[in-house]
Amino acid sequence: MDTPASLADKTIGCIGCGNMGGAIIGGLAGMPGLRLFGYNRTPERLAPLVAKGVTAVPDIPGLVAACDIVIIGVKPYLVGGVIAEALPALKPETVLISIAAGVTLEDLREAVRGRCHVVRVMPNTPALVGAGIFGIQEDPELPEAVFRTVLDLFGLLGSTIVLPEKKFNAFMALVGCGPAYVFHFMDALAEAGVTMGFTRQEALDLVTRLVLGSAKLAALPGSHPAILREQVCSPAGVTIAAINHLDRTAVRGHLIDAVLAAYAKS
Ligand SMILES: NC(=O)c1ccc[n+]([C@@H]2O[C@H](COP(=O)([O-])OP(=O)(O)OC[C@H]3O[C@@H](n4cnc5c(N)ncnc54)[C@H](OP(=O)(O)O)[C@@H]3O)[C@@H](O)[C@H]2O)c1
Structure with missing residues (x-):
């Protein structure tokens, strides 16, 4: 699959490369033209991703500084702490994507204090084989070009659906789980x-x-x-x-x- 124009010059990173974060970044690895980065609490877990061409970064600020798009793949209760650590390195054009169950768009907006774009996405593990389904919460506040980039990114790993907030948890219970x-x-x-x-x-x-x-x-x-x-x-x-x-x-x-x-x- 060709890399969509919206992603051609983008750097993409994941903080927390476990089952889901690893499936996403691992699914993207090997696609031509993407520059991928990963940071994980236990660095050894990154080894299979590094073997696929992902660059390991030693800490959260380093990853955020290196990436235009940052996916947070840690457990929901750790998201706040990760964002607090990322805060000084966030740029206005950074697109911070949370895949955490139960962390709302409102939570994300509060956590980043207006310093970057935030997006809420609900994935599922078939992303690893290009057959994921990604629910992306609609957000009229997000610039159209940023939303297009997010759709293009997850479209590389399967199919996408834009959801209103009221359907987000239903999507998670049916498709995420x-x-x-x-x-x-x-x-x-x-x-x-x-x-x-x-x-x-x-x-x-x-x-x-x-x-x-x-x-x-x-x-x-x-x-x-x-x-x-x-x-x-x-x-x-x-x-x-x-x-x-x-x-x-x-x-x-x-x-x-x-x-x-x-x-x-x-
Ligand atoms: N699994 C699914 O099917 C699924 C589906 C939809 C959404 N999600 C969402 O995906 C997120 C991750 O779930 P998961 O099942 O992938 O969990 P997981 O396998 O435990 O992965 C979480 C990863 O985050 C790492 N981590 C923890 N704290 C960190 C920190 N401060 N900095 C960097 N890395 C850190 C962990 O490192 P260690 O290796 O040290 O433990 C682990 O590799 C959750 O928010 C969940 O709601 C999961």
């Missing part, structure tokens, strides 16, 4: 495969291909999961017996409640 639901479901299916005699590797491989293929079918224009499911369930067949069991044990209701539990906590 979503990969965990899918992996949990896949792990359970693989467990069934092992129970029936497949090796764990065979079962995981089969389930992964199953999910990839089913997602491709569901993504066809006009597809609907309920109709696709009906097409697999022959009258008096084996699949409808399994679906009956899922319905009797309220798996559908439990899935809905699981997402609502995440939403209630967000």
Whole structure:
């Protein structure tokens, strides 16, 4: 993929390169024309990113000074402290992006004290393979060119959606947390495969291909999961017996409640 013009001369850094920050900066690594930087509390964690061409920086002010776009990838309760450390190095044109659950745009504005642009983004881990979904909170105060740059940046790692604040937590509960639901479901299916005699590797491989293929079918224009499911369930067949069991044990209701539990906590 070509680097969008808006990012051509930009330096991009991440403070806190763990699961999510690492997935973002690691996903961007190797894309032509991007200059990437990383700082992590435990520097050893940066090694795989450095191997991909990311420049390790020894501290927060150093990273902020080097970068036009700064992604904060630490846990939510650490965001305030990281911004306080970054404050002296912030420039008016710096774009500070938080991916932290529960840290609002208002929190970010207060923390930077008007010294730079702030953006709230909710990612998910498939960013690592270019298939992330990024919710970006709409913000009429942000200059259009800055918003375009942010859309272009995350567009390199998957797809983007602009969200009003009132939908942000719902997006987080459904999509930010979503990969965990899918992996949990896949792990359970693989467990069934092992129970029936497949090796764990065979079962995981089969389930992964199953999910990839089913997602491709569901993504066809006009597809609907309920109709696709009906097409697999022959009258008096084996699949409808399994679906009956899922319905009797309220798996559908439990899935809905699981997402609502995440939403209630967000
Ligand atoms: N994981 C997801 O699927 C997901 C999805 C959406 C949003 N998020 C958001 O992403 C953020 C990170 O979550 P995560 O799951 O990626 O956590 P994580 O794996 O624990 O990563 C956080 C990283 O921040 C580093 N760190 C902590 N304090 C630091 C500091 N002062 N300066 C620099 N680095 C520091 C940690 O370093 P150490 O190596 O020393 O621990 C760790 O590598 C959270 O705010 C979360 O809400 C995560």
